[in-house]
Amino acid sequence: MVRTPRLFMASLAAIGMAWSVIVSVDARTARADDGIVIKVGTLAPEGTPWYEVIQEVGAKWKKASGGRISFTIFGGGVQGDEADMIRKMRYDQLQMGAFTSVGLETITPEMSALWIPLLFQNYEELDYVRSKLDARLEKALGDKGFVVLNWGDAGWVKYFAKKPIPTLKALQDQTLFTWSGDSKSEEMYKDAGFKVQPLAPTEILTSLQTGMIEAFPAPATAALANQWFGLAKHMLDIKFAPVVGGTIITKKAWDGIDRGLQPTLLKLALETGAKFTPQIRKLETDAIDAMVKRGLKIYPLTPQADQEWRQLADRFYPKIRGSIVPADLFDEVRRLVAEYRAQNPAAAKKDAPTPGAAKTDAAKPGAAKKAPPKPAAPVKK
16 A cells, blocks of 8 residues: 555654654653653654644643643654654653554554545545544554544645656656555556656655656655645645554553552543644645635646546455455445445535635536536646
8 A cells, every 4th residue: 555644754754853852741740750751753853733632631630630640742753754663662662653544554554444545535424434433443443452542634635746647647657656565555556657756755855856756655744744736736636545543552551550449540541633634634724715816726636537536446355355454344445335325325425625626617607518527728827
């Protein structure tokens, strides 16, 4: 599977490293001998809503425990990448972390289930499927020694390119970034007719400058944060896949907390995650609007292009099912999406264009019928 969540989290790490973020919620409590200090790792830098979720959970847990529980937060990737931090959790060097599915997949393959390309059309479908799979995903992580505190997400993966991308072929004709070392993604893209160049995400900007790559998949927030879009000002308005993740704590650390307090702490963590969800989901809109103001051109996904991408997904799925996502879970996720659409036919309709994309004449009230549409032209504010 294409590991584009790594691009998003790598961008957070880059920002965080630049700021040298190592923040303690309460340094004095962290040194206390009579309390519980929970060390938390994340790639999210201070000042981002993902980081603020951890901060607020820490403050609430401290209050609920009468000051006996405190967090020390290591943000911006100073504890390494997600795999590094999860490894440190196993050795009790960290006790808690906020990760994308990329990190969670290193614990159990079930965590890939919510990142199936071109399956989800909107957050309603994602939320529905996740709610139905909560118990299984939590058990899968629990069996490996971790407790889920809350779930989260970070936008949708889209495609950015140096040249116009009104069609799938237009993207296939440009050299596409893929994650170095991810041979499965490289193979799938090649089989689907793409020209690929495996690289580290830290090489995206310079590779765009030299022409080594001409396109890349990433969430809008990552494209803006790293200024990649400045050299690739054409964006395909597609929801290729949601970037999902969650906050987890080791079972050892969780068991060290008073059992009578655990339900309250879990409730606080869930409520805090839910509170920040609307703000986090709005970040994508804000990022796209900001890039449009700086020259980004958006290409709406036409019905013909949508069909082409659906056919591409049909080629991806046999290589994902059973290899990346357990076969029974892959089938269950697709069944649940179909179930939601059957129960909510209105919600299953095509979403509106990405914020920042203007309406075409055909979409305006009273517009006359026109000849079959040509490949989509860019939309620019």
